[in-house]
Amino acid sequence: MKNVKRTYEQDMEGDGIHSLQKVIEPRRNEGSCTVKYFLIGVSVLFLFIMLFLPLMVVAANALKEGWRVYKENVLDEYTVKALKLTLLAAVTAVTINTVFGIFASFLLSKYNFRGRQLLASLIDLPFSISPVIAGLVFILTFGNIGWMGGFLKANHIKIVFAVPGVLLGTIFVTLPFVFRELFPVMNAAGKDEEEAAALMGAGGFTIFRKITFPHIKWALLYGMVLCTARAMGEFGAVSVISGHLRGKTNTLPLQVEILYNEFNTTAAFSVSSILVILAVLILIVKSFVERKRK
Amino acid sequence: MYVEMKQINKKFDGFQASSNVSFGVEKGQLAALLGPSGSGKTTILRMIAGLDEPDSGDIMINGRRVNQLPGSRRGIGFVFQNYALFRYMTVADNIAFGLEVQKQDKRTIKRRVEELLELIGMQDLGKRYPHQLSGGQRQRVAFARALAPNPQLLLLDEPFAAIDAKVRRELRTWLKGMIERVGITSIFVTHDQEEALELADLIIVTNCGKVEQIGTPKEICEKPESDFVKEFIDTARVWRL
Numbered sequence: 423m424k425n426v427k428r429t430y431e432q433d434m435e436g437d438g439i440h441s442l443q444k445v446i447e448p449r450r451n452e453g454s455c456t457v458k459y460f461l462i463g464v465s466v467l468f469l470f471i472m473l474f475l476p477l478m479v480v481a482a483n484a485l486k487e488g489w490r491v492y493k494e495n496v497l498d499e500y501t502v503k504a505l506k507l508t509l510l511a512a513v514t515a516v517t518i519n520t521v522f523g524i525f526a527s528f529l530l531s532k533y534n535f536r537g538r539q540l541l542a543s544l545i546d547l548p549f550s551i552s553p554v555i556a557g558l559v560f561i562l563t564f565g566n567i568g569w570m571g572g573f574l575k576a577n578h579i580k581i582v583f584a585v586p587g588v589l590l591g592t593i594f595v596t597l598p599f600v601f602r603e604l605f606p607v608m609n610a611a612g613k614d615e616e617e618a619a620a621l622m623g624a625g626g627f628t629i630f631r632k633i634t635f636p637h638i639k640w641a642l643l644y645g646m647v648l649c650t651a652r653a654m655g656e657f658g659a660v661s662v663i664s665g666h667l668r669g670k671t672n673t674l675p676l677q678v679e680i681l682y683n684e685f686n687t688t689a690a691f692s693v694s695s696i697l698v699i700l701a702v703l704i705l706i707v708k709s710f711v712e713r714k715r716k
Numbered sequence: 717m718y719v720e721m722k723q724i725n726k727k728f729d730g731f732q733a734s735s736n737v738s739f740g741v742e743k744g745q746l747a748a749l750l751g752p753s754g755s756g757k758t759t760i761l762r763m764i765a766g767l768d769e770p771d772s773g774d775i776m777i778n779g780r781r782v783n784q785l786p787g788s789r790r791g792i793g794f795v796f797q798n799y800a801l802f803r804y805m806t807v808a809d810n811i812a813f814g815l816e817v818q819k820q821d822k823r824t825i826k827r828r829v830e831e832l833l834e835l836i837g838m839q840d841l842g843k844r845y846p847h848q849l850s851g852g853q854r855q856r857v858a859f860a861r862a863l864a865p866n867p868q869l870l871l872l873d874e875p876f877a878a879i880d881a882k883v884r885r886e887l888r889t890w891l892k893g894m895i896e897r898v899g900i901t902s903i904f905v906t907h908d909q910e911e912a913l914e915l916a917d918l919i920i921v922t923n924c925g926k927v928e929q930i931g932t933p934k935e936i937c938e939k940p941e942s943d944f945v946k947e948f949i950d951t952a953r954v955w956r957l
Contacts, residue, residue, distance in 0.1 A: 614800035617767060622814040622865060623788035636804035 483691035495692035504677035511592040512653040523600030531608035557662025583665035591659035603645030640715040718743040724773035733759040735925040748912035749905045751922035757905045793862030795872040801846040808842035814865035832860040872904035
């Protein structure tokens with residue numbers, strides 16, 4: 423009997439055994455190309471309807487009455503104030519949620535304790551609650567008729583229908599973003615390196631600075647970008663809490679709504695274009711960070 | 717006795733990881749905690765290191781009860797199973813880490829790092845990053861890093877588990893030579909009977925959180941004190957034949 427010792431590669435190549443490639447790769451004349459183009463077509467159509475069309479409509483309507491009117495609308499006093507409040511809300515939310523996200527993900531990924539799972543689920547709460555409900559919750563807690571209403575009134579602290587309320591609402595709805603980017607990364611990294619550093623006498627901040635942070639740098643930035651985007655676009659919760667006080671508690675999205683409800687369509691679209699520009703800027707930063715993450 | 721465990725008990729969520737564990741290791745000895753997976757040997761090692769706390773019992777190092785002392789103050793060097801090298805630092809920075817934490821001056825640190833790189837035979841690889849090293853090289857760096865702050869006790873958690881068989885034998889011999897040369901008291905955890913029999917001066921056999929037997933390799937082989945030890949060691953001897 424011939425002593426045939428064949429390699430795996432030899433086996434896979436010939437002698438009537440179909441190569442793996444032939445079996446898996448779609449054969450030419452079987453309409454696989456059609457499927458590919460069909461899927462691409464559907465995706466492009468979807469993107470066009472959901473993304474490009476609205477953008478084109480915004481741009482067209484914003485400039486409908488000409489460039490001068492556009493400038494007037496964008497530089498209108500209330501609009502500028504709304505822009506400032508939107509930026510303030512975004513910066514506040516990102517700052518607080520970044521600190522929170524770092525602490526929470528460090529705690530949940532490097533330590534084991536009772537209620538760990540529960541805490542992780544709680545952090546996802548803002549995702550599952552409708553922002554409008556969230557706004558209502560704040561009114562019921564901090565409003566005049568709310569739990570803390572008496573205490574706040576006595577100390578002349580205004581939260582609901584004031585800027586603090588807007589900030590609070592924005593912080594709440596963007597709470598999970600940084601955490602959700604950091605946690606998987608930290609969890610996958612395990613705690614061995616941190617333990618090794620701790621055993622050699624390194625303190626908490628040194629460990630974070632030299633060992634944890636370099637690993638989470640880009641995930642952190644990415645989470646902050648997502649948080650910013652969400653904060654700027656927030657409508658529901660802020661709408662309920664703010665009381666729509668023009669020039670005081672209006673964010674850009676709320677300002678758009680007010681203008682639209684007053685049938686000042688061009689102005690509404692003009693202010694919307696500011697949001698679009700901000701969104702595009704955020705998108706550019708996001709793409710940059712995504713690439714760095716790889 | 718340089719290291720002593722006295723009646724150590726540890727429970728994890730209702731699971732008895734260590735049950736009345738007692739043993740002692742002399743200064744300069746190379747001891748092995750040998751047992752099947754899940755027998756509690758890594759738990760014991762981590763408690764000596766201060767990474768976990770026993771529920772009851774005493775951990776003595778150099779005659780001193782260290783239960784309340786944080787791991788970083790027990791004079792211990794620890795080599796993790798997967799080395800736990802700091803992936804964003806170079807080999808040299810990894811080795812220097814312990815000394816930098818101790819705030820030693822730059823010249824001393826540089827000298828010590830060079831000394832250790834020479835000891836492990838990686839003089840030209842100081843600027844490499846862990847992901848650019850082979851498994852065996854990473855192991856040696858982990859060893860150097862643990863030794864850098866001049867610990868009195870070296871603990872190794874399954875040091876050869878992540879290495880392929882061929883490199884394992886060379887590394888084993890190398891490690892034993894290194895430890896003898898440095899003269900440091902060492903305890904390593906392993907489930908490999910052959911490894912324990914070959915390297916250790918003293919073997920502590922564990923099973924289900926308990927210590928089955930303590931003795932020299934010769935004693936363990938020739939005078940097994942329980943059926944478990946007999947069968948466990950026999951498996952090794954069958955392979956050796």
